[in-house]
Amino acid sequence: MSILDIPTFKSTIAPNARLLGLDLGEKTIGLALSDTSLSVATPMETLKRSKFETDALKLDAIIFAQHVGGLVVGLPLNMDGSDGPSAQSARAFARNFAARSQLPILMWDERLSTAAVTRTLLDADASRKRRAELVDKMAAGYILQGALDRLRRINPPLEG
Numbered sequence: 001m002s003i004l005d006i007p008t009f010k011s012t013i014a015p016n017a018r019l020l021g022l023d024l025g026e027k028t029i030g031l032a033l034s035d036t037s038l039s040v041a042t043p044m045e046t047l048k049r050s051k052f053e054t055d056a057l058k059l060d061a062i063i064f065a066q067h068v069g070g071l072v073v074g075l076p077l078n079m080d081g082s083d084g085p086s087a088q089s090a091r092a093f094a095r096n097f098a099a100r101s102q103l104p105i106l107m108w109d110e111r112l113s114t115a116a117v118t119r120t121l122l123d124a125d126a127s128r129k130r131r132a133e134l135v136d137k138m139a140a141g142y143i144l145q146g147a148l149d150r151l152r153r154i155n156p157p158l159e160g
């Protein structure tokens with residue numbers, strides 16, 4: 001399919017499908033999964049990054065097993081809203097995945113998601129090792145939850 005704006009993305013999600021949130025890092029991909037009512041994002045796992053095709057095949061297996069109907073890809077914009085190297089990399093990943101998949105894809109502004117998650121883990125007294133294990137999948141959950149909250153506020157299009 002393709003990378004869509006949020007109203008179009010919402011209209012293409014099949015009933016009872018889940019969304020998969022991705023936090024794309026240089027070395028890992030944090031994953032989070034929504035429930036079928038698209039209300040709650042749950043951190044799922046962290047994948048080690050490899051070549052794109054290898055990563056895509058791992059995602060395909062998860063998408064199939066979890067009945068995923070759309071992807072929410074974190075877009076790490078600079079604080080001024082411009083694209084830096086990380087945002088360009090995330091856009092490239094989304095474009096490449098869209099070229100091989102029928103799933104709708106939403107790019108979601110993830111500025112400060114890792115910082116927010118890290119602060120939460122620090123407040124919970126998580127050790128440095130434990131924070132490293134959790135931060136990517138929790139950031140994916142934070143990204144996905146933000147998108148889910150926004151999707152709930154979109155009114156269905158008027159027919160006429």
